[in-house]
Every structure is written in structure tokens, then in C-alpha cells.
Amino acid sequence: MGRPTVTDIAREAGVSLATVDRVLNARPGVRAKTIAAVQEAIARLGYVRDMAAANLARGRSTRVALLLPDTESQFIQTLEDALAQAAALATSARMQVDLLRYPAADLHRLAAMLAELAAGGISGVALMAPETPVVRDALRALHAADIPVVAMVSDLPNCGAAHYVGIDSHAAGRTAGVLMGRFLGGRTPRVMVIAQSMLLRDSIERRRGFDAVMLADFPGVTVGQTLETHGVADTLRQVIREALRSDGPVGGIYLLGSGHRALVQVLTELNLLGRVVTIGHELTPHTISALQSGWLDAVIAQNVGHVARSTLRVLQAKADHQPINESQERLRLEIILRENLPQAL
């Protein structure tokens, strides 16, 4: 005897197949007493619905859209690659994935794209986007239309997002703080914090976490205010030079977002490369090679492959109205050193 099927339940519960079907799919027109009897039989037999067969019968081939900003960042590119790879695999599980980019500078366009998708009959959307009123309204419209929304990498609370796939940015900042403090090894120099921009929710939370740990556990270390580079290498060079003119030696640098390549360049010019504890975020070809060279001491990252697969799994579960396996979807905050660099991205 193999696993029990709907037929077994019907026999066991003393009802017809039609009734079992009504109970299983929460269709109306069944007395509470009958529902209980069927569920009791399900429990007794240990029945587990064959989701593959169910989806096959439904003939439903989920279509979802994934939206990323068109930023020229290696992290975004890495994430897109991971999403594309996961999407290719999802095809064999009856899921069609549209991978789209939106202009990072034009969030109205993003909102328009979301509206189009909603009209085009899509069963789920996942995106990485800043939380602005325009975006929020667009996402709320999706929510109202019963289209599940998944936030990737950067959370979107108060937008009706059904799920967040990404790591806790505050914890990421705290972790960066501990590593910085411990890698300084008792020394109490100044530490510089550099960011492209402090508009993004992630950067702000990371900074908060970093400060909390430094203040509490390494009170001797002076942490400077956040230097914003706006993605311009010259600005970066200038702010670093300026900061170095201030009193006290700089012993550590915390890079909140991207910009590793420019930083390495500036540090080379200033002959500081490898002489300063440097901690950054996200695994990209740049950060990997910087770790290998010893220019970067640690990277706090999230597994983009996991982000991609988790995103698709969550969207599939939402489309099936299935519960989400929280423990599988919880992303771990990863600490990457030269010694535990993954062999391949």
C-alpha cells in the first residue's frame, strides 16, 4: 500500500469523493459535522495532498514578475544572475518568470510597470525598491487586487508586502561592529564609515546597528559620521583625504554599501591598503577579489542564490495559498572572510 489518496479518505470517512474534494478545497456546502469527519479521516490516515498532482490538475502555471533597479551595481547584477538561474529551474515546476528592470531614478515608471502587471493578470510580484509614497501606493493597489508582493533585500513594511526575503540590516550592522571592534584588537583608533547615500533604508539600519555595538562594546573607538560619496569616485577620494587630515590615526573603515573598487583605489594612493581594518557588504566579484588580496577583512553578506530561490518559493506558495516554511525561508546573515570564501559565486 502506498500513501493514502482522496479515494482512501472517502472510504475511511464514509463519504463520497465529491465531499472530500469540497472539504479539501474549502468549497461551501458541507456541514461542520461532515467536515470534521473528513478531517478526522485525513489525520487518521496521515494523508498528505500530492501538490504536484494538484497543481497539474489545476492546470495553473504561475506567472510572476521580478523587478530590480537598473543600477549599474555589481550586487544587483549578481542578484539578477541568481534570479535568472532560479527562474530557469522554476520553469520545470510550471512557473513562468518575467525578470524586469526599472529606472532607479524614475519611481513613477516603476509604479506604472506595477500597474501594468496587475492588469496583465500576474499571480505575484517580487521587487527590490526604496520605500517611497509612490511605490507604496502602487504596492497597496497590488495588495488590494490580491496579488502577493515580496520584498527582496530591502524590506518594504507598510506596503502590504506579503513577505520579506533578505537579512536583518540592523543585525548586519551589529555584526560589522563586532568584527570591527575585535579585529582592531584592543587598539582604539578612529573608524570611518562610508556610504553611497543614506537614503536607502538598509544603509540607515546598518549604521544604527554598527553604532550600537561600537558604543556598547568598544567605547574607546571613535566612529566618525557617515561620509556620503553619491557613487562618485572623486567625492570618495576627497572625503577620505579630508577625514585623514583630522587628528588621530584611522584604523578602520566600514563601507555601508557599494563602492569597493573606488575605495581600494584611494587607499592604494594613500598607501593605506591592508593597513586598515576594512569591512564591507555583499559578495560580488570586486569584494571577492578584495578579500582574496587581503584588502578587505570581512564582508557581511546574504546568499543571493538563496534570496532568488526563496523569492520564487514564496511566490509559488502564495499563489497556491500554501503556508510558508519559515525556517527554510529565513536567510542567514553570512560573514565572509578570505578563508571561507565560496569556491564559486
Add this chain to the structure above:
Amino acid sequence: MGRPTVTDIAREAGVSLATVDRVLNARPGVRAKTIAAVQEAIARLGYVRDMAAANLARGRSTRVALLLPDTESQFIQTLEDALAQAAALATSARMQVDLLRYPAADLHRLAAMLAELAAGGISGVALMAPETPVVRDALRALHAADIPVVAMVSDLPNCGAAHYVGIDSHAAGRTAGVLMGRFLGGRTPRVMVIAQSMLLRDSIERRRGFDAVMLADFPGVTVGQTLETHGVADTLRQVIREALRSDGPVGGIYLLGSGHRALVQVLTELNLLGRVVTIGHELTPHTISALQSGWLDAVIAQNVGHVARSTLRVLQAKADHQPINESQERLRLEIILRENLPQAL
């Protein structure tokens, strides 16, 4: 138009459904020319076989066995829990999982169990076991019977194992080494290395990795020889006391395997708790609470949930004669500090 089906291929290739079926399932009696035509149609339409429907039609419900030692270790228990949870989910994907324990001290019994399983018609086996001749022979017999074998946590090369699910132990030791060296922060005290036993492949490789890094990057630090406790708390107490009597202060302890609880106890007695850099392996309730209390500085771990799910996925893929998605199955070596402890195991 949804995704292409076998019918579409038949039409596109100008052959019948039966012929497409023969090609897809590598059945004999088709001319090479016809095979090429069908495959060309498959490529042109981008056909991807619906594995769910295929398995449904096959009526095949994969049955696999998972074997763990009956060791009273929290890590083994944690792993078993993760496997049980993954198994419960796998049920809805037509997979039946038998979760078994074998006496750790009696590997002949393990070999006998494996032989029984082979005779009982099972489609795959995963196990965590030491690599002894008895085990090797038993696994080779499985391999000869075309039953795929997956090694969990501890690798089993030269046993015909189809796959290894676990982290690179040498890299784990190297990582522990860097953390130890850096957390010592320039100080050069003695470092103690403690293990339950050095018979297990993992412990040996970890030690090798640890030594390699300490020697190369932190040459001032003296690393003692491995102290074996054989799982006895008293022995642990004794070896630590003895080691402390030697000259030079002990600044770090590297715990290769389990035994965290006993170590904390001994360190408490000696008033060394929290005053020595301590690094261990694997996330268990004990190590988690030790991290939270600050008694443990870092843990090198593998995600047991990932181990469990990966094991089942690999077994499923092997049973379906499907290729394995290497990037998804590659386990990351995780560094856990108090700051990035997962909220739940």
C-alpha cells in the same frame, strides 16, 4: 499558449506521440535520424519535461533511508530534527523517508542495516558515518546495486558515494584559525585544542586547517597538541588543568567537536570563563546559549536545515536520474557570532 508539451513536440517534429515518448525515455527502436529530429524540436520549442507529471505517471514514490549514529550528541539530535522536518515536507512530493539510527560503536551492525536496505528495495541512502573498511565495503555493495549513496556532514570518498552534503572541514579549520588569531588581537599566548577523539575524519581535517593558518599568519602564537577527552567530562577537566600548569598563559581554546557544556563547566571552575578566546563548531542549544552569554566567541557551523533539504533533494535527483544543481547544493561555511545568531534554530 502555455509551455510546450509532448504533443507539441510530436507535431513540431512530424512524428507520433509514441516516438517522442521513446526518445524522451531513451527506449530502443528509433533511428538516429528520428532521434535527432525530435531533439531538435525539443530544443526549438524549449520543452522542459514536467517532472511532477512524469513522476505521477510513473506512480513512483521514492523511498530513501537516512542513517545517523546513535551518539548522544546535541548536534546529531539537531541534525535528526532537521531531517525529520525536511522529511515531513518531502512527503507531499511523493517521497517516503525512513530515519534510522545505528549503534556508533558497532559498524558491523551498520553494514548489516545497509545490506537489509539494499535487499528491501530502496532508491537511495544517506548517512553520516566514519570511513572504515566495513562501512566502505557495505557502501560499495550499494553502489554496485545502483543505489545512490549520499554522505552527510562527514565525507566518504573512495566509497562510491554519489554526493557529499556538508562543508569543507579543512576550510572550517582555517576559518577557526583566522578568527582565533585575529580575536587574540596581536597577543601571542598559548592556544589549546580540544577534541573528543581524533578518529573522525572531520576533526583531523579541521585541525590541519587550523594549524596551517596559525603557522602562516600568526607565527607568534603557540598551539598545543590536541587534547582528547573521549567524551568524558573528568578527562576534559584533567587535561585542561594539566595544560594550564605548563608555562605561559592560555589565551585561546579551540574546540574541534562537541563537549561545549563540559568545557563551560571547567572554565567556570577555573575562573577562566569569558577571559579566553573560545571557538567551537556547530550550532546546538548549548553553543547558542554559550554564544549569548559570551562564553563562546565564535562558532563555525553548517546550516543543518540546508544539509537536510539538500540531502533529500540530491536523493530525489539521483532517483529521477536528473542532474544536480551544484550551486544550490553547495553548503556555505557559516561563522556565527552573538550578533548574527539566527532567531531560531
Add this chain to the structure above:
DNA sequence: TCATTTTTGAGGTACGCACATCATTTTGGC
């Protein structure tokens, strides 16, 4: 060219489930 073998076609059944329709039974209100 004929006989033989090989290749191909046509069609059916099954897997476990969803969903639909219509007939039949049971229930509750009065």
C-alpha cells in the same frame, strides 16, 4: 522482388487531483 526485421503510428489506461454538472438524499422550518 519478396520475406524479414526494424521503425513508427494509433490508441488506450493510469497516476492523484481539481472542477463541473446533475441527480438524489437529508435537513430544518412550519
Add this chain to the structure above:
DNA sequence: GCCAAAATGATGTGCGTACCTCAAAAATGA
């Protein structure tokens, strides 16, 4: 106890694929 409403049963079809049988066609050898 009658009737309408609600609940349940019976039955069929289809999802995409595997696997089987038998007939028909094509290729091959002599």
C-alpha cells in the same frame, strides 16, 4: 408531514506524462 433549501453522491473530463499493445509502414537483406 410537506416543501424548499441545503447537503451529499455519482459521474465525467482533463492536466502532462509513462507505459503498454497491436497494427501499419518503412527499411533492409538476399
